[in-house]
Amino acid sequence: MVPLIAWRNVWRNRLRSLLVALSIAVGLWGGTFFMAVSWGMYAHQLDTVINDQVSHIQVHAPRFRDDDDGRYGIPEADVLLDSIRTDSRVKAATERIVLPGVMVQSTANSAGVSVLGIDPKDEEKVTGLHDRLTDGTYFTGTKSAPMVMGAKLAQKLKIDLRGRTVISFLNAQDSLVAMSFRVVGLYHSGNSALEEGTVYVRREDLARQMHLGTPANEIAVLLTDEKDLDAVQRKMQAMRPDMRVESWKELSPELRLVVDSFSQYTYIFIGIILLALMFGIVNTMLMAVLERTRELGMLMAIGMERRRVFAMVMWETVYMAVIGAPLGMLLAWVSIQVVGRTGIDLTAFAAGLSSYGFDAVIHPALAANFYLEIAGLGIAAAILSAIYPAWKAVRMRPTEALRKI
Template identity: 30%
Template sequence: MLLLAWRNIVRNARRSLITIAAVALGLAALLFLWGFNDGVHNSMMRNLQQVIIGSIQIHQQGFFRSPKLTRDIRRPDEVRAALRDFKGPVGWRLRAFALAAGDDASEGLVLLGVDPQRERGVTRIADKVSRGRFLAAGDATTCVLGLTTARNLGVEVGDDIVLLSEDRFGSLAADRFRLVGIIDSGEMGIDRGLAIVPLDYMQDWLSMQGRYSEAVLQTDRDGLEDITRRLRARLEPQGYEVLRWYDMYPVMKQWVDLENGFYYIFLGIVLLIVAAGIMNTVLMSMLERVREFGVMMALGCGRWRLAGIVVTESLMLGLIGTVLGTAAGLGLVAFFHQTGIDLSSQMDTIQRFYIDTVVRTEIDTDHLFNSVLAVLLAASVASLVPVWRVLRLQPVEAIHHV
């Protein structure tokens, strides 16, 4: 059957090559577009996690919905014990609300206390400082502001601002902080409404010694679900909440899912083209051989065996096209992963969405396998019409077919 199918493909080499080329080009283009799409999405999601929010955050139950200083992590040692097996970086932070006052203006903001050394191992927020410096070990009454907040307050690096907040007992707490750095991330949520101060000082200042609002974990995508599942199993019964980045910021995940949905529509269009191309070739090949099929039936070849030959031809065309298309598509993805695609002309837009200025193509395994399997499935489906025709053949009519 394989020999017959292969020889029939070779018999009309030009037609077969055109079909194979159509399948290969369609799949290669699809894989490249998936590569670009996944490259953009993965850089967005990576950057979002790495800039400040991390991959996973652990809080006291209810903190994320209603963040209060008093809703701190009750027993940090319990959380540390749960994280003993986690090999990635972990940051401990304190979060509160404050009013910042410059010389001429004031603005409400989120006050984030971080360990300067440890934070560099967990997020890349320090790299986003465009003027001045990030916090350093030994800092006390220093702070870093987002660019928009600094502008609104009318302050520059080296100026002092006053931060006004409430301590753990509800008493007013105010102190003067020296602005040592300004962050220009391009992301509105960071550039406006955020002040970062040294964790140790903030704990003392707000009567929160040894207390934290959140533990921030950084992990790769492969480990995210498994780690979350294990931490939830251990910590949720103890009254903690374990949130993935997209539990906290679902919009980006929804946007990625939506865009992937559009790509699946494109995949459907490619599949239609592939199926139509293969069906056309196999059907023409089958119609040219009706007499031959009639003779084979007369010799004792059953209809289903003939149908098997047609399906095999279709699958062979699809398989060869798929192998070539996959090789070409992955080659393109590998090439542009190395060289990158420069999107710096769209800098303002892409930074706002956490996209790297140079996108490196990469393809998710599920998108690769779904595309390849779908093309092979299309090749199988494409044989249905020719198979249907074969199954309806009558030996006498087929033998005398002109």
């Protein structure tokens, strides 16, 4: 009967109880929606980094990574690539010759870039570069060595389609080489750092001048499912212990930090919301207890044990929380679904967002487990905040409580 009394007590002051339940609902809704927007931003950034840039796994010679030097190739890269492709968990893989820190010059300007010598057909499957072309062709339409560069870099270099560029680098024989390319395609990326800092040429063109002695200095691997990352990485490392096999988490540590800390800092944000909520619940429940001082005194006078009085006040809060928390989660789910489809258009801030790798249109999204965890946190916070009012209730002396008007 104690839960029954508590339930009926909740509805003695409907407006107040509904306000408490609504404040729980709105607080959790706001917190959850914020999490979804944040995750929507980071998910796009993660997607861009993995699918447009680094893939899930890359293989390099150790000195390539240590010295950031493209002259260190992967011995028998073709054999390794063929082995990798036989793994059913691998969606696509390709080999590249990568030249980090290379100067590219146009007739008007110059810029420091990474040059990626790629196999255009294979690259389509790994980074989908051809899909991001905004102008020109995908390594066709010229007898010269073709180059695809970011539209922003082209602006910086003041170069148009069909324009000529020259790149200079030291090859594996320590000779300074200058190569000329014709710009045949311009691409766009949501990540402006990538768009301004990476140019693509054909691997076969670079190989002629690099004299690596091996087909590639980088192998990039895209997996079908992210959950296989660790297993595939371990397997590849076992295949070639002399090479450094790294996942995107090692290749892009700043993004790994963002993803790993996402839960933590959003829970801190939710915690701040819940803390504010708890003060409201404590205040409301204290009011509910103090205005029933005489009644609580009577209950203890006629023989209701303190633990039952305590439980009654706790039940009242639990009821309001189990009304408010699911309502908040429902509101959050509906709004995330709706806004997740339409997106939040921040085109006005596109340049700034792009420089951090964020898309101009944010699609809020949140994994199902977060809804349950946040609802649980909301209910737990409500229960915690009811402890003090419940404690106050049982500390009353029946004689004093009964004297209250």
